[in-house]
Amino acid sequence: MEQGVTLEGKRILLIIGGGIAAYKSLDLIRRLRERGASVRVVLTAAGKQFVTPLSVASLTGNPVHEDLFCLTEETEMGHIELSRSADLLVVAPATADLLAKAAAGIANDLASTILLATDKKVLMAPAMNVRMWDHPATVRNVAQLREDGLLFVGPSDGEMACGEYGPGRMSEPMEILASIAGALQPTSQVLAGRRVIVTSGPTHEPIDPVRYIANRSSGRQGHAIAAAAAQAGAHVTLVTGPVSISDPVGVSVVRVETAKEMLAAVKASLPADIFIGAAAVADWGFEKPAAGKIKKEKGSGPPTLALVENPDILAEVSRPGESRPALVVGFAAETGNLIDHARTKLQRKGCDLIVANDVGPGTGVMGGPKNTVHLISSDQQEAWPLLDKGEVARRLIQRFAGMLGK
Ligand code: C5P
Secondary structure (H helix, E strand, C coil): CCCCCCCCCCCEEEEECCCCCHHHHHHHHHHHHHCCCCEEEEEECHHHHHHHHHHHHHCCCCCEEECCCHHHHHHCCCCHHHHHCCCCCEEEEHHHHHHHHHHCCCCCHHHHHHHCCCCCEEEEECCCHHHHHHHHHHHHHHHHHHHHHCCCCCEEECCCCCEEEEECCCCCCHHHHHHHHHHCCCCCCCCCCCCEEEEEEEEECCCCCCCCCCCCCCCCCHHHHHHHHCCCCCEEEECCCCCCCCCCCCCEEECCHHHHHHHHHHHHHHCCCCCEEECCCCCCCCCCCCCCCCCCCCCCCCCCCCCEECCCCCHHCEEEECCCCCEEEEEEEECCCCHHHHHHHHHHHHCEEEEEEEECCCCCCCCCCCCCCEEEEEEEEEECCCCHHHHHHHHHHHHHHHHHHH
């Protein structure tokens, strides 16, 4: 980061967790203040074991906040007020414990309560032993927090205070400072005032009241696109099949089960400027699911399930007419011949762009946090590198905004 970067007038709420890296947070405070930012600090009980309230107060020039149930503070600067009066929340060091609490929504002390109550951006600078960082629980928590829209800087690789080597060291103050400066940049409102409909997740096609046909779509990519569109200023309707991930912030969510219901919900949400069909819609369903549970009768063998073709939502939305959105985008999840299939799909469906991804076994794309996509339109073909699904979403939104503007 350039030495000259200014953070003049910016208000940072810094949560210092309990880790040996807490000493670096003292340097971070100094550097933030040198650049014109004001800093308030929440010190956790564990954080206090590593740095003293006196040194933090001397460096920030502000009282240190430690207690959730401090009555004088509730009137002066309670947990809501602390977050309200900040431009950005930074957690450094973000311990495994703080990450776990934030991921689970636990609020049992001042720091975790602020993290649950805030509507501001949160930047996490994790620091912990490498085994703790690699533990499936932490991996899960970090993935959840990323999905919830929290930002991360580090950790970096290196020798650790505990004598082990690997990822887990808190980023250096200058790196954290650069991420703070980045997080404080206004999100560009490239879709301000635009209407966007996104489909996401799988569909469930009921066989009888207890059984259904489904697929492995997690909804992660579609939900991330809806979130990125909302962040870019669009009015977003997300029509989602059954998923276990949380709703994106700032988006109207319509929950459906079957392909037919998804089509009806999409039609009801039109008109729109952009339609993005990221859902893994079942190609076939049942005309009329059995009213009661199909029983296993002795000697009669397995039942024959007569499938019927589902409506093709993308093809219907793409059909020329008054309600056709200016930009219609489809997805192609393939396990081979990606580009050829995507090109055929572009023509068959009549959409403007296909985002193709390889979901073959071993890619980890279906249900995983990352994606490698190819963009295919009538006059272009582009391969993107392996990216976090959130980053894919942000880049796609920038691209769609550009296409709309043409
Ligand atoms: O034909 P295929 O399922 O591979 O096409 C994928 C694209 O078409 C995705 O954008 C998906 O959301 C959309 N689709 C649809 N309705 C269907 C099947 C697929 O909108 N019945």
